[in-house]
Amino acid sequence: MRLSRLSKGVLGALTAAVLAIVYIPLLVVVLNSFSTSQTFAWPPPGFTLEWWARAARSQGALDAIGTSVIVALAATAVSLVLGTLISLALQRYEFFGRSTVNLLVILPIALPGIITGIALNNFFRTIAGVQLSLLTLIVAHATFCIVTVFNNVLARLRRTGTRLEEASADLGAGVWTTFRLVTFPQLRSALLAGGLLAFALSFDEIIVTTFTAGTGVQTLPIWILNNVFRPNQAPVVNVVAVVLILVSIIPIAIAQKLAGPESGTPRASAGRAARSR
């Protein structure tokens, strides 16, 4: 389709406008992190670096980030394994109940987080009979992270087809060898994209975390939640958010670069971060 210069211009302008709207609230966050108002009054009444200084000394925030990273890494690892297995099964085999399995993977993200949260909380405490802890939190996060890996890997498998694997088998490679030398390299960038999204999803999740984390387990979103309501701490939360935004650009950019143009985009389920809510 040949787009006229005008249509391209209009599309570009729309894109710029939407992005501007997307970034205005973030800009407000940045400004507020330097504002003397503790309650984000607009326009900011004055400039201060106090919140940044305080944030830098906040052991609680650092600990919470550490916990969040551990949880997100563990949940991502589990979802990488399970998501890959299930997408291989679904893409390579026809079997009874295939669409049910598909639905099963999607369900944890399609159902509202509060439902997943109270269901898992009830399950852990009454059926499994375990105390909520860091482990229950990781299990819960992994459950809704599987889908991001699943979607990315499934899309890749569809695109690559099975010819290379058949060739490998024909040449005498075993099932393992074929996976290691043929299938896995083809999947690498899809795994990266899916894993990154799973990480992001877990990292900003509040609702399921609320219901499945042990009382002493404080992830970053929970720390933020607690501190927005501690006296004089709200601006420090803004600082942490700004730092996170800046720091997050690095892994996303690296992933983009590694994934390269041929890999396509992280599939939306990424989104599920959404689940975060």
Next chain:
Amino acid sequence: MSATTSTRRHSVSAFLFEHARLRLALLLTAPLFWLGLVYIVALAALLVTAFWTVDSFTGEVRIEWTLDNIVTVLTASVYQSVTLRTVGIALLVTVIDILLALPIAFFMAKVAGPRLQRALVIAVLTPLWASYLVKAYSWRTVLSPEGLFAWLVEPIGGSSPGYGIPATVITLSYLWLPYVILPIYAGLERVPDSLLDASSDLGAKPWRTVRSVVLPLLYPAVIAGSIFSFSLTLGDYIAVSIVGGANQMLGNLVYTNVGTANNLPLAAAAALIPIAIIMVYLAAVRRTGALDNL
């Protein structure tokens, strides 16, 4: 590694190669065990709880079968009006997000060069890392009567919508937008340029091409995006309490029942409403292939 191990390994491999069903079983066991045991059992247990009751004195859930919770949820006027409000907000948010996402996704996939494209993907993903609460509070600042929004539109005679349902719709649309852009963008990337060229070679104007070629192909991706915005809005209870004025949504009812009233059975019954709505929605879009596009 000894020769025997290697042989045994080889024979296992050969065995697996011969038996596709077995390979399938090995692939599926762990994930199905996980999802089935953890998630489905948990969900089923929750739904069963909806038919139980709570001892008002001790606060313990009692296994005593009753339809009271279901009847309450189905007949109480508060559940009906809140359900209508929530579904209305969810639909509105979904429509707004799709309308915003279509042009930007099209620009990213079909107009921007590779370098710009990569930058745009990063630009869309970055806001996901600012915490949900931080963004919601930021909108509260922006939409306050003397906030940035009012400040920008007052010169042209506008005013801030204040806190209420419009503010809730704006905030939720904002929060979920990246989740709608990404699947549509991915879907557009899969539409071959050659197809678009063919359309215009056949004399179609760009708008006609978009309508007759792009949109039908994009339909599953749009539906996939809508599942995010719709289901996330349906379950949200935090944004509405920050910018929603005096309004409450379904998520608030579920949360209050379990968090404040300590009444899990009633919360489970209330949770049936969003579950039913989502299931109907998933069933309706299933044949479009959208579920493969999530």
Next chain:
Amino acid sequence: MRRLNFRRSGALVGLAIASVAALTACGTAGGGSGGGASGAPTDELGDYEDAVSILAWPGYVEDGSNDPDVDWVTPFEEETGCQVTAKYYGTSDEALSLMKSGGYDVVAASGDLTLRLVAGDLVQPVNTDLIPNYENVYDFLKDKSWNSVDGQPYGVPHGYGANLLMYNTDVVQPAPTSWDVVFDRAAEFSGKVTAYDSPIYIADAAVYLMAHKPELGIENPYALDETQLAAAVDLLKAQRQHIGEYWGDYLKEIQAFESGTSVVGTTWQVIQNSITTGNTEVVLPEEGATGWSDTWMIASDAEAPNCAYAWLNYIASPEANAAATQYFGEAPSSQEACEFRDDCEAYHAGDAEYAEQIWYWSTPIAECLDGRTDVQCTDYSQWTAAWQEIKG
């Protein structure tokens, strides 16, 4: 009541840790387990143990990890050698279930929790002779129904406060002296009235009805029979028409008053202190108000009773009590603490007459708290359902 903040429906505040609790909280109010509940309090103390484990509301046990300038735990650790590990809870229900699971030496409990802990044998009577600072505690906080049983203290009062009426002085004139500005006269400020977002706010309506509808016969705002609850619900439904937004956390409330989104409604003193625009005032209206009062208690199976006693004494000491209550935004438990605070007057600390007008928060239960036996009162789950209906 402040804690209600943490159990409010809207999820904002206590959300963090809270809900888990709500689920876990299967508190048996009456069933005593184990024996010797009312055994005599300890006579004497021994050497300090190495560590003490404390269960408290967020903001009660700050060790500087959130804000290095806010730290009253470290001096205690240096003084006694008792290493403090703190766990925070979001709702009283959660605290109850955590106390049942054991492992805590000290707990900070609100009025709705204390008696459940006593009844469940989870806390021990306290020998106040071993707590030198107890003497300084305001008399009007001692020997109250929520911290003592038959004259035997079960803990040391911590801080208290009232849910006040706040108004914008530019808009609400003349200065109100009654809650009628948010009830019968709410229409005058339609769309800019605010109220606390929790079922317990029904008690505020009940306090108003006690004064203005004596024929309802409300004796205690937490003991409402069905007719009385219905009257309160009607009042709140009428108010709902004029509510701009309900609030649950103080950040939201401060913003609302600073920006003019809200001009009249319930508040806490700490909110008034934080507002920088200078056009708001608070008043304790003539009808009285609801409020909160917390108590430090010692677990019956405390592994570190000596450190626990040391903490109770320390947190009642003027300097520590001043630091903790000031950070939280409430009145301290003693006049001496006021010497370490410059804002005691604002909180009416020590004003017994003022404190008399506060209905300290208790959980409504079926057994009427006002002693009526001829009628069943409405419990908290009914209040919650009513609150959902009021919000609509």
